[in-house]
Amino acid sequence: MSWEKVLLALFVFPGLLYAVPMAWLMLWIERKLRARMQGRMGPPFYQPFFDFIKLMTKQPIPRPPLDGLLMTGLPLVALSAGLVALALLPVSLNSKSFAGDLVLLVAFIEVPSFCAVMAGFASRSLFGQVGATREAIMSIAYNLPFLTAMVALASSAQSLRLADIAAAPATGVRVLSLLTLLLCLPAKLHLNPFSLSNAEQEIYSGPTTEFSGSQLALWELAHGLEWVALTGLTACLAIPFRTGSALGNVALFAGFSLILVILLTIAAAGTARLKVPQAARVYWRWGMALGVAALIMATVSNIERLIR
């Protein structure tokens, strides 16, 4: 893998140049669709962009025990982790993928949530700490089925290379794993039935309550990149990229990501927030049932292959 390819993936596609406008577009679709479902007009097209510019030009207020490095560093780490996760996505099944990048991707996708937990506790605010605790609980809840689904996918493709997994033929394992992934997305993106860590009517904005100005802008952007990365991962695994042309692949990838955003928003706008034990139960019961079923199917087919 050459340096040019790495830089291209990080800064052009599916990195910064693609992901940042896409993140704003997704955040706008989410807000607009939610507004339409509530019988409102909703914000104009450029709203997330203007929110970002406005926040960037505000002077952050220091929070006495920990101003400076930690307050800026945590959102920056979350942002860069989202970017690296994006760069690892096997959008066009080219030679960018390498053995073991699935593990790396799963790790990097989890970093923003980890940063949010640290930020919540480090801000020493009541709301931040409650939000961080909930985020940590939810992370344990959804990661169990999420990782099980990933293990099932890797084991059925017999590879830890994302490109191999994305190129593997569609089987029952794949369908079940994708369903598990879809179930985990709302919790990973803090969307409504599972929007516990940033429950605005209860604990304001949770871990980011004490952040202001440009630091908050970085958090918002990191959240947007999470949207792009997670819908992109699902898109990569759900559609076999066989259009031939690179541009076709990109269009398919972006289109499928946007369809996922619409689905997630409809689910979020149509549901109310669950309590922490209820949300954890959804993942440990139904999420795990799906994940384990996928894993069992993958193992059975592997054993069959060995016997033959």
Added chain:
Amino acid sequence: MESMRLIRKLVSASRRRSPWLFHLNTGACNGCDIEFSACLTPRYDVEQAGILLVGSPRHADVLCVTGPVTRGTRKALEEIYAQMAEPKVVVALGNCPASCDVFAGSPVIDGPLHRIIPVDVYVPGCPPRPHDLIKGIARAASILAGEPSTMKEVKS
């Protein structure tokens, strides 16, 4: 030079189009708060203008104050004002923050608001109607965007 002007224009436009509100009750009778909540309902749909209600003063651009500032809430008001990042604008909702209204002369009142923090926009009424509130917030947004505030800085 040209690019600097463009950037300044962009910043000004983005400040005008995304005023985030923080609402603080400093001992109001709840009438203005009810009207304020009504103005944030789907019927008026203020999100069209980028207006959002946020839970933390650190996220907010506009401080919407109701109530005549009682002695008990004064410290909270000062603290919350200090926690807001520049540029910030204060909107006095209703008669109470402007003049203390029926509470004027009470020994437990530290108000009116302009004796404690500088006020940029007054929205009179007891309570003011949601349309007036939205008008006041729009005025606050244009002050954020760089229009001069007509109110004077106040002595304490």
